[in-house]
Amino acid sequence: MKIFRGIMNSILVLAVVATFLPGCKKLLGLSRQENYDYKKETLDPNIHMTAREFLLKRADGTPEAPNDTVFRWMKKGLDYCGLDLSEYEKAGRTFIFLHNDAVRGFNASGVMDKGLFFTFPIVNLDQNGNPIMNPLTGLPQTHPATKWEDYSKETVKNFFLYLIGEGIxxxxxxxxxxxxxxSLLPPNSTATKESLLGYWDPSLPGFNGAGGKGFDPQGKFTLRIQNNADIAPIVFNDRTSSRSIGFVATNGVVHVYGAALYPSK
Structure with a gap:
């Protein structure tokens, strides 16, 4: 009888495990799931290339995956500001990558409502080239950017330098x-004032009608793990959760973000 009860208990344990872990059903032969989607990439974080190669591969697409251009707008910004892409080949770094949505994101109606171009819009100027101020907010009137060229090359370059961290x-x-x-951004760097980024004051933090530095005074950013019921993302500067993380390049690690990043901790 004890032997019989032991066998039954073992069967019950296996049944419970099989119920809650679909992958175990296959191992136990209890189910034949035709849609079981196993991909090696989800288990192996190594991308077997430098961060630069990863950027270029997924910015311009490849013959095998011509529509994989999720970093296209990031590369557009790098091309515009002239940042030397060899920075993405140097070892021992943490690289923050921008998904297209982090630059210019649209809602279901096709209206831009997120991303850098929306979060740090362009300042409206009068006929004399002076900012048109909103008397209620004390801030300039603005409109969303449509291209990287709406910002100064200096500010865009500093922004991307800020997204490369020392150490892994x-x-x-x-x-x-x-x-x-x-980060690689020199301390005390200041954003130019063609956009609201030049009015972002890290010391408040918030937008300041008198203008702010825009960038973290020390050129530093923060990372932490956010514990929640789903995947635990890496939070950048206590504001933005990662889209995907932990791509292990041959020269460091890449974390990808799909929403606007504030360049101050």
């Missing part, structure tokens, strides 16, 4: 506490 900071190295990371 991956999912397994981070926790729920903010880790401060030194």
């Amino acid at each position: 900071h991956n999912y397994y190295d981070l926790n729920a506490e903010n880790r401060s990371v030194q």
Whole structure:
């Protein structure tokens, strides 16, 4: 009888495991799931290329995947500001990549309502080239950017320098506490004032009618793990959660974001 009960208990345990872990059903032969979607890439974070190669591959597409251009708008910005792409080949770095949606994101109606171009819009100028101020907010009137060329090359270059961190900071190295990371952006860099980024004041933080530096005074950003019921994202500067993380390049790690990033911690 004890032997029989032991066998029954084992069967029950296996049944429970099979119920909650669909992958185990296949192993136990209890189910034949035709739609079981196993991809090696989800288990192997290594992309076997440099961050630069990863950027270019998914910005311009390839013959095998011509529509994979999720970094196209990031590359447009890099081309415009003239940042040397060899920075994405140097070892021991954490690279923050911008999905197209992080630059210019649209809602179902086709209206831009997110992304850098929407979050840091372009200042409206009068016929004399002076900002048209809103008397209620004390801030300039604005309109969303439509292209990188709406911003100064200096500001765009500084923005991308800010998205390259020194040292490798991956999912397994981070926790729920903010880790401060030194970027390539020189301390005390200031955003020009053709957009609201030039009115962003990290010391407040918020938009300041008198103008602000726009960038973190120390050229640092923070990363931390956000614990939630779903996938735990990496939060950038306590504001923006990652879209996908932990692409291990041959020279560092890449984290991808699909919403606007504020360049101050």
